[in-house]
Amino acid sequence: MKNYDLIVVGSGPAGSAAAVTACKHGLSVAIVDKATFPRDKLCGGLFTGRSQKAMRAIFSREVSDDMFSTCDHIRFYASGDLLADVKDAPPMHLTMRRDFDAMLHGDAVDAGAEPYLGQPITELSDTALTLRDGTTLGFKTLIGADGVNSFVARTLFGRPFDPETIGFGLEIETPLVPSRDDAVEVDFDAAQWGYGWAFPKRKTVTVGVGGINSRNADMKANMAAYVDQTNSDTDLKYKGQYLPFGDYKKAPGRNHILLVGDAAGLVDPITGEGIALAMESGEHAANAAAQALKLGAPHKAYKLYMKAVGPIQRSLSEARLWRMIMFPQATHGYFVRTFKRGSWLPMKYLQMLAGEAEYADIRFALIQRIPKLIWRLTKHKLGFRQPG
Ligand SMILES: Cc1cc2nc3c(=O)[nH]c(=O)nc-3n(C[C@H](O)[C@H](O)[C@H](O)COP(=O)(O)OP(=O)(O)OC[C@H]3O[C@@H](n4cnc5c(N)ncnc54)[C@H](O)[C@@H]3O)c2cc1C
Incomplete structure (x- = not known):
């Protein structure tokens, strides 16, 4: 049986980011995927500013013309009615996941990760995993980057997610x-x-x-x-x-086994963005594994990972609160009208996609508008009309 410091299960953006990062730390790494690359992945392929930053930091790659198309024009609608037509939006990049994921997987292999492709894992214990063809690989730490139907999450918790809430x-x-x-x-x-x-x-x-x-x-x-x-x-x-948007795992792993990306539910519950969070969490998990191994205490990886992934989880919690304003029927109309009326909300939304703003910035912008909002609601209730 071959043994590794770290086995990464899944070579999407999360797994490849984890593998590249672990190789930079000098760990022996295996990367296992049930698919061979290139493979298709259902995804809009909208690559936000946040994704761009993560790709630069982890893979030392820039957005390139061969892999991305770029556009600064976006139209927002509600039931087909135009709410906003923004022609000078912060640049948005779009990619085909088939090519993009193959590129990142290639980077992981080039960095030194040993690939095991075309075989799903069928068994997982605390120290080893088995692939469908019977190959068994040993590990000190393991990262489950195997997506929304994660085998690793199912092994740890019985099921990856509640299909009703995701x-x-x-x-x-x-x-x-x-x-x-x-x-x-x-x-x-x-x-x-x-x-x-x-x-x-x-x-x-x-x-x-x-x-x-x-x-x-x-x-x-x-x-x-x-x-x-x-x-x-x-x-x-x-x-x-x-x-898995809106249903992130409060405890993404256990001891020396960590969950990242979709397997940990790290998808923005409003925008559905997951690529950036996948790469970021993959990097955090690999750093945590490397640090724990350095301490000679692989089981400490989870605690270290939790510290690093905490800010991502907190921002997803905040987004879940915003979802309670945007989506319920009682408030959805207000959200749509605000979007149509003013330029601040579409612009903030776009700045978020560009990685230039966070939900906390929208909260701040909204708080600043509360007096105006109260005045508008009061006017509406008392039946005031604008002169003219
Ligand atoms: C319809 C749709 C549209 C989306 N649009 C966007 C978008 O526009 N922008 C954006 O940022 N995000 C989008 N997302 C979210 C984004 O696709 C995910 O968040 C992202 O792919 C997560 O990356 P990951 O590496 O965690 O998982 P994945 O990309 O799913 O990779 C998981 C890998 O694990 C492998 N695997 C699975 N099971 C096993 C197993 N048992 N053994 C071995 N290997 C296994 C798979 O083959 C796969 O390669 C969208 C998602 C959906 C469903």
């Missing part, structure tokens, strides 16, 4: 027609507690809807309506995947 998304890649401009589109009403997106790439537009599973009794019907609204190809078969 999200579900459907997507198609519809051909890019010449009459279509390059604007990114978002519709806040295309799904309940979620949204619809049309993200143009070089040859196709990724069109999808996603939202909390239990709030959308018929996601296929939502998708059919959105496909129609965006004039997309109606003959294409929808592909679907769970999306």
Whole structure:
């Protein structure tokens, strides 16, 4: 049996980031994935400013023309009604996950991680894992980066997530027609507690809807309506995947086994962004594993990881609070009207995607507007009219 300081299960953005980081620390690393690369991954491929920063820090890579298209034009809708058309948005980058993930996996292997591909893990103990072909590998620490249906999370906790409380998304890649401009589109009403997106790439537009599973009794019907609204190809078969947004794991691991990325539920519950958080958490987990091994105490990895991943969890908690304003029926109308009326909310939203603002900044901006809001509500209640 071959033994490693660290085995990383899953070579998406989270796993490859963990493997690259661990190799920088000089650990012996194996990276296991049930797929071979390139492989498809259902995803809008919107690569935010935060993702850009993480990729630069971990992989020493910049956004390049061969892997990304860039656009600064976005339209926001609610039920097909235009809320905002922003032509000078902070740049948004879009990528095809098939190519992007293969690139990051290649970086992990180049950094020194030994790949075991095309085999899912079928057994996991405290010290070893077994692949479907019977290969057994030993480890001192292990990182579960195996996505939303994580085998590692299931082994630790019985099931990866509660399918009712997490999200579900459907997507198609519809051909890019010449009459279509390059604007990114978002519709806040295309799904309940979620949204619809049309993200143009070089040859196709990724069109999808996603939202909390239990709030959308018929996601296929939502998708059919959105496909129609965006004039997309109606003959294409929808592909679907769970999306753990809003249900992050308070305890992402145990002792020397850590969960990162989707396996830990690290997806923004409003925007659905997960790539950046996957890379960041992968890096934190690998740093924690390396530090624990240096101390000669692999079981300390979890405690060290919790310290580093705490800020990500706190920002997801804050986003969950915002979700309680944006999505419930009672307040959704207010959110949509605010979005339509003023430039501050769309701009803050875009700054967040660009990695230039956080939910705390929106909170601050909203607090500053509370007197105005109270005045507006009072006026409305008392039936005041603007003169003229
Ligand atoms: C419809 C949809 C749209 C999205 N759009 C966006 C977007 O536009 N922007 C954004 O930032 N995020 C988006 N996300 C979220 C984003 O895709 C994820 O958060 C991100 O991929 C998480 O990365 P990861 O490395 O944790 O997991 P993954 O990318 O899922 O990688 C997990 C890896 O583990 C492997 N694996 C799984 N099980 C096993 C096993 N048993 N044994 C071995 N290997 C295994 C898989 O083959 C895979 O390679 C979207 C998600 C969905 C579903």
